[in-house]
Amino acid sequence: MADVALRAGVSGQTVSRVVNDSPRVDPATRARVESAMAELGYRPHRAARALRTGRSSTVGIVVSTLSTVGNFRMLQAIADAADARGYALGVVTATGPQSLSDAFARLQEQGVDGAIVLNEATAIARDVGTPAGLRLVVVDSLPDERFGVVASDHAGGAQAATRHLLAGGHGTVWHLAGPEDSFAAAERERGWRLALAERAAPPVVRGDWSAASGYAAGRELAARDDVTAVFAANDQMALGLLRALADAGRRVPEDVAVVGFDDIADAANFRPPLATVHQDFDALGERALAALVALIDGGSPTAEVTPTQLIPRDTAPARDSPNEAPRR
Known part of the structure; x- marks a missing residue:
């Protein structure tokens, strides 16, 4: 930093302000310091900064699996948000209460400033005591005074999907649900039931988020003549459902209308293109990291819900579409 200050003709304090992105540096001086840093190959040393400031500028991510698209996309979104804010990431896995406690301990040993628990690990987090001094944000959970919460409006999105199918003239809507221990799956099932509050809800058929399930x-649903509309709890399971319906000679949407959830990048390229509920993973990642940074800066835990949006496509077109599923 002394070399940079000498090259730029400024004080060491000014260099420090530029390094820490302080607004108290005029643009011309900042440009001169950044030019000197580039010429000298200077980069801030995280370990030295941590010793000086008491912060590592590193956050931990706790996952139970990265095999699901939701977890993978959330990790990518948080990684992008962390990079934009100058934070590094440390990722650990946890599959049960003891492994989560061990994961928290490993993160504390690494000196992280805080941690974010992703989707499928949240059910475990609710049953484990929050380590003293570890700031924590949980993605997809009920509000909890122990940690911050950021969630998608799973129930609202599921309710919108189910009502959209009902508006197509179907007497009821079947539900291909996610795992019983998943918060997101439970909330999507709750939204489906809310939309069917005045109708008889068919029995739930459950999968594990995978296309195979x-x-x-x-195949079970396709064998039933009374199944004319299905809300699938995620797009992967919807993909498997579409194949099963095709194998059984059931046309989509003429015989069976289908809506998924997540709006994965490939959903528009399914055959036919999949109607689904869009989750804004980028916004979730940014808000999760922002909530954690607020805790690191001394704030209190908060809970916020990110809206979801129904995306009608060919598997369940809007009512005014010429390819609308027939009324029943």
């Missing part, structure tokens, strides 16, 4: 459940 959607296909297995889909």
Whole structure:
């Protein structure tokens, strides 16, 4: 830093302000310091900064699996948000209460400033005591005074999907649900039930988020003549369902209308293109990191819900579409 200050003709304090992105540096001086840093190959040393400031500028991520699209996309979104804010990431896995406690301990040993628990690990987090001094944000959970919470409006999105199918003239809507221990799956099932509050809800058929499980459940649904509309709890299971329906000679949407959830990048390229509920993973990642940074800066835990949006496509077109599913 002394070399940079000498090259730029400024004080060491000014260099420090530039390094820490302080607004108390005029643009011309900042440009001169950044030019000197580039010429000298200077980069801030995280370990030295941590010793001086008491912060590592590193956050931990706790996951139970990265095999699901939701977890993978959330990790990518948080990584992008962390990079934009100058934070590094440390990722650990946890599959049960003891492994989560061990994961928290490992993160504390690494000196992280705080941690974010992703989707499928949240059920475990609610049953484990929060370590003293570890600031924590949980993605997809009920509000809890022990940690911050950021969640998608799973129930609202599921309710919108189910009502959209009902508006197509279907007497009821079947549900291909996610795992019983998943918060997101439970909330999507709750939204489906809310939309069917004045109708008889069919029995739930359950999968494990994978396309293979959607296909297995889909074969059961395809064999029933009374199944004319299905809300699948995620797009992967919806993909398996579409294959099962095609194998059984059931046309989509003419015989069976389908809506998924997540709006994965490939959903528009399914055959036919999949109607689904869009989750804004980028916004979730940014808000999760922002909530954690607020805790690191001394704030109190908060809970916020990110809206979801129904995306009608060919598997469940809007009512005014010429390819609308027939009324029943």
